[in-house]
Amino acid sequence: MSISDEKLAQKSITNQESFAELVDRYESKLLRYIQRLTGLPTNQAEDVLQEVFIKIYKNLNNFDPSLKFSSWAYRITHNESINHIKKQKNHDPLETDDEDALNLIEILESESDTQKEAIQKETAARVWAALQKLPKKYRDVLILYYLEDQDYAAISDILKKPSGTVATLLNRAKAKFKHIYND
Amino acid sequence: MTKTSKKILDKIEKEHIKPRPKWQFVAMHILMFVLFGLTIFLGALAVSVILVKVMASDWSVIPRLPGGPLLVLPYLWILLFGIMILVASFLFEQTEKGYKHNLWIVAIASIGLSIILGSLLFAVRVGEGVEDGLREHFKPYKQYVEMREKAWHAPEHGVLPGRVIEIEKDIMILLDDLKGLKWDVDITDAKMPMRPIKIDQIIIVVGKKTGEGEFDADGVRPGNVLKEKLKNKKAPL
Numbered sequence: 001m002s003i004s005d006e007k008l009a010q011k012s013i014t015n016q017e018s019f020a021e022l023v024d025r026y027e028s029k030l031l032r033y034i035q036r037l038t039g040l041p042t043n044q045a046e047d048v049l050q051e052v053f054i055k056i057y058k059n060l061n062n063f064d065p066s067l068k069f070s071s072w073a074y075r076i077t078h079n080e081s082i083n084h085i086k087k088q089k090n091h092d093p094l095e096t097d098d099e100d101a102l103n104l105i106e107i108l109e110s111e112s113d114t115q116k117e118a119i120q121k122e123t124a125a126r127v128w129a130a131l132q133k134l135p136k137k138y139r140d141v142l143i144l145y146y147l148e149d150q151d152y153a154a155i156s157d158i159l160k161k162p163s164g165t166v167a168t169l170l171n172r173a174k175a176k177f178k179h180i181y182n183d
Numbered sequence: 184m185t186k187t188s189k190k191i192l193d194k195i196e197k198e199h200i201k202p203r204p205k206w207q208f209v210a211m212h213i214l215m216f217v218l219f220g221l222t223i224f225l226g227a228l229a230v231s232v233i234l235v236k237v238m239a240s241d242w243s244v245i246p247r248l249p250g251g252p253l254l255v256l257p258y259l260w261i262l263l264f265g266i267m268i269l270v271a272s273f274l275f276e277q278t279e280k281g282y283k284h285n286l287w288i289v290a291i292a293s294i295g296l297s298i299i300l301g302s303l304l305f306a307v308r309v310g311e312g313v314e315d316g317l318r319e320h321f322k323p324y325k326q327y328v329e330m331r332e333k334a335w336h337a338p339e340h341g342v343l344p345g346r347v348i349e350i351e352k353d354i355m356i357l358l359d360d361l362k363g364l365k366w367d368v369d370i371t372d373a374k375m376p377m378r379p380i381k382i383d384q385i386i387i388v389v390g391k392k393t394g395e396g397e398f399d400a401d402g403v404r405p406g407n408v409l410k411e412k413l414k415n416k417k418a419p420l
Contacts, residue, residue, distance in 0.1 A: 013202050016192055023188035046187070053191045054200060061205040064279060160282035 005069035013060045022069075023053055029148075030077045036143050037081040052080045071157035074150070078140070078158055130181040138173035145170055212279055219274040223296050226267035229260045230301025231310030236260070239407040244335075244389055247342050254334040259327065268293050332409050335387065336361040343368070343388040343398050344406050347380055356380065358388065358398075361409070366398050373400035385409050 003011075005025065012019035030052060034045045055076050063072055131139055144150045144158060152170075156163040184192075194200070236257040245252050271293040275281045281289070304310055317324040335344045343366060345358035358366040368388050380386060385406035393399045 016195065019195075020184050020188040020192055023191055024185050027185060027187045049187070050191060050194070053187075054194065057191075057195060057200060058203055059208075060202040062203070062208040156283065162283055162285050164285065 006063075006065050009060060009063050009069050010065070012057070019057055019060075022056075026070075026073055027053075030073065033074065033077055033143075033148055034081050036147055037078065037140075038085055040084075048080060048084050049077075051084075052077045055080060067157055068154060071150075071154045074144075074148070074154070074158040075160065126181060130177055133180050134173065134176055137169060138176055141166060141169045142173045142177060215274055215278045219271055219278065222267045222271040222274060223293060223300065226264050226271065226293070226297035227300035227304055228309070228313055229264035229267060230297050231304035232314050233257050233260045233264065233310075234301065234305040235310040235314055241387055241404050241407075244342055244387055244404065247340050247389065248334060248337050249340055250334065255331070257331075264297065268297065271297075333361060335406075335409060338366075338392045338398065341389055341391055341401075343390070343392075344409050345386065345388070347382055347384045347386060350380060350382065356386075356388075356400075356403075358386075364396065366396050368398045368400050369393075370400045370403060374402040376403060376405055378405075 005022065008018050008022050008025075012022055027049065031042075031045055031049050034040065034048050034052070035042070038045065038048070040048065052073075056073060059076070063069065131142070134142070140159060141155060144155045150158065152163050152166050155161075155166045155170075159166065161169070240255055242252075245255060248254055268290055272286055272290045275284070275289050275293070276286060301310075318328055319325075332344075335342060337343075338360070343358065343360060345360040345366065347356055348359050348365070349355075349357035354369070354371055356368040356370055358368050360366055368390075373388075373390065380403060387404045387406045387409070388398060388400045389402045389404065390398055390400040
């Protein structure tokens with residue numbers, strides 16, 4: 001049985017090999033999350049990812065073992081990505097792959113029990129256009145819940161908001177997204 | 184080990200990056216709680232001074248004043264209390280698990296905590312000490328109190344505060360008001376306080392202005408709320 005992320009994080013304080021193992025476990029998830037949040041091309045997103053892991057390493061002693069390591073790592077990634085966007089003066093509009101967009105619309109459409117549309121490239125473009133039009137607080141919860149598969153408690157820990165607020169934000173985000181998408 | 188993890192370990196090695204020591208984080212968390220406690224305490228001090236002001240005010244006289252209660256409320260302390268509650272709620276949210284709690288509940292709990300602690304401080308006369316200390320050692324506050332006390336000076340509306348200079352038993356009082364004017368106050372039909380009026384005492388006379396420097400009293404009350412403007416004035420021998 002492999003060691004848990006939380007134990008690996010504890011071991012990483014004194015053992016760099018353990019930290020490398022943590023990096024291996026999380027690099028693809030966090031890179032994808034950075035790209036979903038920032039729309040950066042892979043090479044730039046990798047730079048942000050490196051900063052994220054360095055920050056995680058520096059702050060290992062601040063990791064609260066009562067949290068999931070995953071939530072803590074996502075929180076740091078979220079903050080670093082936001083900082084990166086703020087620093088970037090000429091930020092390109094949010095871009096990501098079509099698969100993400102198709103996933104999101106599929107989930108939202110099936111929840112509302114409306115007839116499934118044939119999802120095509122155009123639909124994906126519309127989904128991302130709608131996501132871009134959403135206020136950041138709504139976009140963040142939609143991405144975390146539908147694309148990153150995080151539950152309410154994890155989103156609460158990542159965004160540092162009470163669970164009740166996360167639930168409210170998610171409901172509003174879904175409604176707003178559908179409204180913008182169907183306009 | 185992947186390319187990314189190797190790159191990161193190389194950077195850690197090359198730049199001698201180390202995890203920050205645990206004590207720094209512990210100290211930061213403790214500092215947040217200490218600052219939170221401090222703001223609650225300052226909020227409680229504000230509550231205790233508000234209670235001093237409210238208790239010292241003669242609420243039967245206030246409706247006669249132009250502007251009523253709005254004119255005599257201790258706004259400065261209410262403002263300080265409000266700011267402390269905001270800061271306390273913000274600081275609590277910054278603590279390790281603070282974000283898990285609804286900000287409104289945190290704010291309401293902070294208000295409750297400050298009011299309970301403030302009432303205790305009031306009971307042991309800390310509020311009075313703070314108020315007196317500020318008036319004595321902080322000139323801008325002294326000026327502010329003087330300005331606020333002027334709200335009680337409304338002879339045209341039947342409220343005349345001042346210091347007793349002379350007493351003619353049960354007939355007349357000579358009063359020095361907040362603006363330094365002398366008043367002959369007819370107390371023949373006035374309801375007097377339980378304790379006899381003394382020279383130098385600060386009082387509030389309720390009644391009717393009958394002429395320049397003349398006032399017909401319906402009642403005489405101790406002027407506990409008025410301390411600053413009249414404090415250093417001495418009655419002539």
